[in-house]
Amino acid sequence: MAKRITICAGIDTGKHRLDVALAGSPERTQVENTPEGHAVLLEWLQHHKVRRVGIEASGGYEQAVVAELRRKRLVVVVFQPAQVRAYAEFLRQRAKNDKIDAALIAACTAAVKKIHPAPDPRLQPFAEHLTMIDQITQDIARLKNRLESCRSERFHKLWREQIALLAKHKRAELKALVVAIRKHRDLAVRLDLIESVAGSGLPTAVAVLVRMPEIGQITREQAAALAGLAPYDDDSGDRTGVRHIEGGRERLRRALYNAALPASFRWNPQLKALYQRLIAAGKGHKPALIACARKLLVIINAVVARGTSWSADPPATARASAT
Incomplete structure (x- = not known):
């Protein structure tokens, strides 16, 4: 034939x-x-x-x-x-x-040799909504930078009012986005699973759900690569270069990195232990946080794949799948 x-x-x-x-x-x-x-x-x-x-x-x-x-x-x-x-x-x-x-x-x-399935069309409007929320966050950060260098009390007052207004809009838009997501039962269940992981607050959970539709259906290596958190070798001959991250989904990576900081110091015992172990081994603060962001995503991926909420002391089989 x-x-x-x-x-x-x-x-x-x-x-x-x-x-x-x-x-x-x-x-x-x-x-x-x-x-x-x-x-x-x-x-x-x-x-x-x-x-x-x-x-x-x-x-x-x-x-x-x-x-x-x-x-x-x-x-x-x-x-x-x-x-x-x-x-x-x-x-x-x-x-x-x-x-x-x-x-x-x-x-x-x-x-192209491998064709990936088309993304869930329901997520496209959610992605646009989330991008708008991200842009509000960036606007707030820019205004805060202006405050640091501003000497006029009148301008200070103006920037503070703008920051407060934008923060109010951001909270309202995130709430509206979550309400829209929860109208779909399967997405609501997935969102709850992601949010159950300590250190993955609601904004981070929304970012993972919307920016990585593949969550729970891919390997930990694939998840890290898609988020731009996979460490790549830089070796040639006798030279051993420093491993580095590259590519991936920038907005998702930023959300996970921002979540990793408080999670590694307060919320997630697994990430706290990882951060302390890496620092003790001589790693810098930023590489350690990147590793924690990657670990956070790997845990989330395992939780969604398993279909049960995160536990601070998971069974041995679940620990093996998340490492």
Whole structure:
């Protein structure tokens, strides 16, 4: 029996237009990045019997077409810009325009060997809501920095009022987000499991639930890598470099790192022991906290996989799975 060939297409996303190319073919098209344009795109893809579509993340401009393609049951691979750039460097391709980029993404799509399941579509609006809350947090931090260097009492008063107002908005938005999540029973159960881990407060639990839909279904190594908390070797020949973290989901990593500090000093006995052991072994404060953030995620992953709330003294089998 002849092997069925998967026809792949690549889409270069613009705010107003989508450039589309077929892998290994001169076929090209361009459509508007609107619902009407998406309908035309689907007809074109169906005409060419395309089964897999690659698209580069582009500041959210790709989200509507990705949702529509997945709704029509096409396999969609969303690439980060760094992945596409790396593939272009591998091919030694220096020329760049929208049509060339679409063809490059198509070739990149055809080269993908492992296709990950599409994320839960329910989480997309939650992710946008959580990003807005993160941005409020960043605004508060910027205003607090202004306070430190401000000498005017009037300006001090203004910044303090703005900080209080933003903090109020942040609490209200987090509450609204949690209410929306809890309307889905399975997500509510998962959120409670994550929050049961000491040191994983409600904001951290929401971040893990929304930013890592795979939680509880992947290995500890995969979880650490996805969060950008996996230590990578930097060795060559006789040289042994310092292990370092790289890549991953930045907002999730920041949430876990921020949770690791109080958890490692007050809330979680496992993280407290880990932090003290690493410091005693000569590790610095920041590397020790990164290790604690990774451990916190590994524990959360094990708790969700097990389906039972965290315990400060888990059974031996659970301890083995979380280490």
